[in-house]
Amino acid sequence: MHKDAIRTIVRVTLNEDVGAGDLTTNILIPPAHKSHAVIIAKEDAVLCGTALVLEVFRQLDPSLRVVLQHKDGDHIRPKDVLIRLEGRTRAILTGERAALNFLSYLSCIATKTRRFCDAVRPYPVKIFDTRKTTPGMRIFERYAVACGGGVNHRFNLNAMVLMKDNHRVTCRKNESLASTVRRLHRKTHKKVQIEVDHLWELKEVLEAHPEMVLLDNMSIAELKTAVRMTRKLFPPDKRPLLEASGGITLENVRKIAATGVDRISVGSLTHSRTAIDMSLEVADE
Numbered sequence: 001m002h003k004d005a006i007r008t009i010v011r012v013t014l015n016e017d018v019g020a021g022d023l024t025t026n027i028l029i030p031p032a033h034k035s036h037a038v039i040i041a042k043e044d045a046v047l048c049g050t051a052l053v054l055e056v057f058r059q060l061d062p063s064l065r066v067v068l069q070h071k072d073g074d075h076i077r078p079k080d081v082l083i084r085l086e087g088r089t090r091a092i093l094t095g096e097r098a099a100l101n102f103l104s105y106l107s108c109i110a111t112k113t114r115r116f117c118d119a120v121r122p123y124p125v126k127i128f129d130t131r132k133t134t135p136g137m138r139i140f141e142r143y144a145v146a147c148g149g150g151v152n153h154r155f156n157l158n159a160m161v162l163m164k165d166n167h168r169v170t171c172r173k174n175e176s177l178a179s180t181v182r183r184l185h186r187k188t189h190k191k192v193q194i195e196v197d198h199l200w201e202l203k204e205v206l207e208a209h210p211e212m213v214l215l216d217n218m219s220i221a222e223l224k225t226a227v228r229m230t231r232k233l234f235p236p237d238k239r240p241l242l243e244a245s246g247g248i249t250l251e252n253v254r255k256i257a258a259t260g261v262d263r264i265s266v267g268s269l270t271h272s273r274t275a276i277d278m279s280l281e282v283a284d285e
Helices: 003-018 023-028 050-060 089-119 138-147 165-170 177-187 199-206 220-233 253-257
Strands: 034-041 065-068 081-088 126-128 161-163 192-196 212-216 241-245 263-265 278-284
Touching: 003 050, 003 089, 003 138, 023 089, 034 089, 050 065, 050 081, 050 089, 081 089, 089 126, 089 138, 089 253, 089 278, 161 177, 177 192, 177 199, 192 199, 199 212, 199 220, 212 220, 220 241, 220 253, 253 263
Parallel strands: 126 263, 161 192, 192 212, 212 241, 241 263
Antiparallel strands: 034 081, 034 278, 065 081
16 A cells, blocks of 8 residues: 555544544543553454554554554454554554554455455456445555455556446447447557446457456356357457456355356445454553
8 A cells, every 4th residue: 555645544534533632531641641552353354454553553653662463464363462552542542443443444345355255266266346445445445355365456447448338328329339349449558348238249349359348247147158159259368358247245256256257346345344343452551
């Protein structure tokens, strides 16, 4: 993750959470009071977000000693000590919620991604995220996906061409899909991916040799047919990558992987999540 992005999001978060100051802590705790504290896992997970935790406490008190016991991407278990803190109690208490929010939120995405990756083994398919991210948090959520073993899709709309159904509806009415793909290839040097909803659309698109085809909301039987069609038309080194998308769950992802598609994109990695349970526990020095 980029250091400037970390500093910025932590500053915004602390401004939001702390405001003019931690009123309760500042009343109850003397400025010089010091404590030891630990952040502990309370469930199995994949850890992610430690750099944000370090930055939270750095901005609050650079003298605070923060020691990581695990690194991002590690599998953690209940009662594992993740981070140890030593120093001024005010900084520890004031930063507690922001630190835990970052850690539990990003660890959830990493954990969910790891579960999807585990579910498709041993098939040679990759799990991708999508642009269904929290506004302003994409760089962090994409990092969490990578920590879980997933692969990042295009970061923004300028990264590559991805022609979806609404593009097809609004572009030239008298132009075939194959002609549209060829036009896209002429206009850009970047990769081109075309979304199709039906096998007849796939057949037409394949005439133009796209780099990638997104098979949207197709059944298992349709996905198998799409793979057969593509393998029949192209040698392995010229074959467009096929990506399954839409309605992907942990319950059906293995069956989808078994169809032979190259990629599976899963929007729920980032748009549907439940925070990993963690806690910060303080003891007087």
